[in-house]
Amino acid sequence: MRLLTHNMLSSNIKGVTNGFPLRLQVEKSVEKEVDLNPDFLKNIFPKIEWKALVDASHALGYPELPDDAEPSMLDSHDFLKKFHHALLELHVEEGALICPETGRNFPINKGIPNMLLHEDEV
Amino acid sequence: MWFLCVFYHRLLDYRRPEVEALAELFGAFGEDSPGSCNHTLEWKLPEDHHPDSPFHFVSLPSEEIARSIANRSILVKGIYQLWGQGSSYEELEEAIKGFPDERKLPYLTSESTFRIIVDSFGKVMSFQEQNERIKGLSYIPFKGRVNLRNPDHKFWLIETDDYGSNNGLPPVVKRMIFFGREVGAADRKLLPTYQLKSRNYLGPTAMDAEMAFLMANQALAQPGKLVYDPFVGTGSILVAAAHFGAMTMGADIDIRVVRDGRGPDCNVWSNFKQYGLPMPISLLRADNNLPPWRPGLREVFDAIICDPPYGVRAGGRKSGGRKLMKGTVDPYTVPDDKRRDHIPSTAPYSLVECMHDLLDLAAKMLVMGGRLVFFYPVVREDSSTDAHFPEHPCFTLVASCEQILSLRYSRYLLTMVKTGTYTEAVAKLAKEKHKEFKENHLKWLEDGNLHSAVFSPAGNKEAEPGKSNFDRDTKPKYRGKYV
Numbered sequence: 196m197r198l199l200t201h202n203m204l205s206s207n208i209k210g211v212t213n214g215f216p217l218r219l220q221v222e223k224s225v226e227k228e229v230d231l232n233p234d235f236l237k238n239i240f241p242k243i244e245w246k247a248l249v250d251a252s253h254a255l256g257y258p259e260l261p262d263d264a265e266p267s268m269l270d271s272h273d274f275l276k277k278f279h280h281a282l283l284e285l286h287v288e289e290g291a292l293i294c295p296e297t298g299r300n301f302p303i304n305k306g307i308p309n310m311l312l313h314e315d316e317v
Numbered sequence: 318m319w320f321l322c323v324f325y326h327r328l329l330d331y332r333r334p335e336v337e338a339l340a341e342l343f344g345a346f347g348e349d350s351p352g353s354c355n356h357t358l359e360w361k362l363p364e365d366h367h368p369d370s371p372f373h374f375v376s377l378p379s380e381e382i383a384r385s386i387a388n389r390s391i392l393v394k395g396i397y398q399l400w401g402q403g404s405s406y407e408e409l410e411e412a413i414k415g416f417p418d419e420r421k422l423p424y425l426t427s428e429s430t431f432r433i434i435v436d437s438f439g440k441v442m443s444f445q446e447q448n449e450r451i452k453g454l455s456y457i458p459f460k461g462r463v464n465l466r467n468p469d470h471k472f473w474l475i476e477t478d479d480y481g482s483n484n485g486l487p488p489v490v491k492r493m494i495f496f497g498r499e500v501g502a503a504d505r506k507l508l509p510t511y512q513l514k515s516r517n518y519l520g521p522t523a524m525d526a527e528m529a530f531l532m533a534n535q536a537l538a539q540p541g542k543l544v545y546d547p548f549v550g551t552g553s554i555l556v557a558a559a560h561f562g563a564m565t566m567g568a569d570i571d572i573r574v575v576r577d578g579r580g581p582d583c584n585v586w587s588n589f590k591q592y593g594l595p596m597p598i599s600l601l602r603a604d605n606n607l608p609p610w611r612p613g614l615r616e617v618f619d620a621i622i623c624d625p626p627y628g629v630r631a632g633g634r635k636s637g638g639r640k641l642m643k644g645t646v647d648p649y650t651v652p653d654d655k656r657r658d659h660i661p662s663t664a665p666y667s668l669v670e671c672m673h674d675l676l677d678l679a680a681k682m683l684v685m686g687g688r689l690v691f692f693y694p695v696v697r698e699d700s701s702t703d704a705h706f707p708e709h710p711c712f713t714l715v716a717s718c719e720q721i722l723s724l725r726y727s728r729y730l731l732t733m734v735k736t737g738t739y740t741e742a743v744a745k746l747a748k749e750k751h752k753e754f755k756e757n758h759l760k761w762l763e764d765g766n767l768h769s770a771v772f773s774p775a776g777n778k779e780a781e782p783g784k785s786n787f788d789r790d791t792k793p794k795y796r797g798k799y800v
């Protein structure tokens with residue numbers, strides 16, 4: 196699971212009002228190289244919850260992202276590279292996503308988060 | 318600028334919409350209003366031709382755009398600059414001679430190489446006949462050398478038959494001979510490369526490669542765009558989108574399909590690896606009925622492409638099983654000690670509900686001008702269809718292409734463009750609209766009904782008195798959309 200996905204997901208258990216961001220529990224992570232596409236990064240930037248991305252990248256041991264970001268920074272190639280790396284190249288292979296409100300554990304196996312709810316959470 | 322557009326004689330309903338989608342993609346409608354829905358091309362048919370004919374004339378702003386469209390399309394055999402047409406070779410000669418020299422001569426120079434290809438629709442020509450046809454063109458002042466392998470210019474002489482009625486088309490097609498210079502042609506080599514029979518990981522509803530490419534074209538998949546499939550299965554639709562350079566994302570409720578596949582080298586990831594395509598950005602297990610996207614997330618996907626489960630070959634499932642099915646008094650609760658490895662049960666997911674969720678999700682998550690492309694099944698009554706499609710205030714339907722699957726049912730590929738912003742008020746309105754739709758279609762949209770409509774044995778009721786079984790089974794001579 197890439198951090199882009201992490202940035203889009205929340206816990207949607209019935210009754211939970213504040214399911215984002217999910218806490219990241221990492222057991223195994225990998226890096227996979229992806230071609231950098233500046234247009235894609237510029238399109239997706241306004242949709243990203245920056246703080247959640249920074250925190251998640253820290254959880255994966257990547258401290259390079261600045262604490263705050265604004266659209267003008269997208270002109271810097273150096274920034275784009277770091278943003279790209281954090282967003283698309285860091286993978287959580289095994290671990291879990293933890294609901295901040297209820298502590299419910301959504302497991303990640305083989306890089307695939309299991310977001311399906313139990314019968315009594317629907 | 319008018320071009321002759323010749324199609325493969327397949328998926329007749331899909332041909333013009335594909336060209337129009339690609340025209341949008343390559344900027345044929347100008348930059349001023351991208352994603353607008355009233356963008357249509359101007360088309361003409363050759364005199365006396367039926368709309369199902371493979372020969373069409375289309376108006377495109379430039380040769381460059383025509384080439385881009387033809388090269389990316391799946392159903393365009395070629396787009397040509399027409400030099401002449403006629404119902405006989407005498408007429409053709411006159412027409413070609415009358416075609417202005419300044420438009421011919423740049424392609425006939427002595428430095429260039431060329432090749433003439435003789436083609437026909439509705440009959441086969443022997444090698445000798447083809448040679449005679451080429452020799453008959455000696456009145457055109459070709460100065461260049463012939464190069465069969467890799468010519469600078471390709472000229473096509475295309476003939477239709479003169480006995481008309483037997484080549485699968487209604488007899489209105491009269492004999493026509495076209496001569497033109499090729500501007501661009503489809504890359505059908507894609508299809509053998511991507512065909513399902515050589516794909517590693519397949520499921521029962523894997524999308525046929527040709528159709529998957531058509532869907533990706535309708536969705537305007539291209540580099541820098543993000544495409545989502547909420548019913549990803551083995552990823553066969555996303556493979557096509559990834560081929561055109563789009564970033565892909567998929568979800569499925571069945572974790573075995575997305576996570577495990579049939580082993581380490583036979584899963585969704587391996588299907589992308591097989592073709593050297595970039596892996597999906599993300600695959601996840603999620604329920605389309607209760608999507609796990611964070612509440613404020615809007616307008617992230619450029620396109621949503623999917624083949625929803627409509628219960629003929631595979632039925633839909635959603636979260637929530639047991640407590641709904643058994644009708645017990647207390648809702649089912651999972652004991653605390655079993656929570657960790659609990660496998661939640663699922664309940665059937667009817668097509669009506671699925672359509673509502675899909676449109677709602679797409680209205681929220683697509684960018685303005687983004688496209689929703691999906692299949693929608695329709696029961697054919699009296700071997701004709703009278704289709705009503707799901708609607709949503711945020712979407713405008715731009716194309717609906719029928720593919721007839723059996724005498725009983727067909728599926729429509731619907732292409733919708735997001736033209737309205739998603740607000741709470743719109744969501745409410747959509748719910749009302751959906752209710753209306755549900756009431757009108759309850760009969761067969763409920764779980765299982767479509768399946769039985771398609772598979773139940775033909776009852777005796779259907780046989781009309783005075784009509785033998787023979788009559789009922791004879792297929793009409795003209796097969797149009799069956800092709």
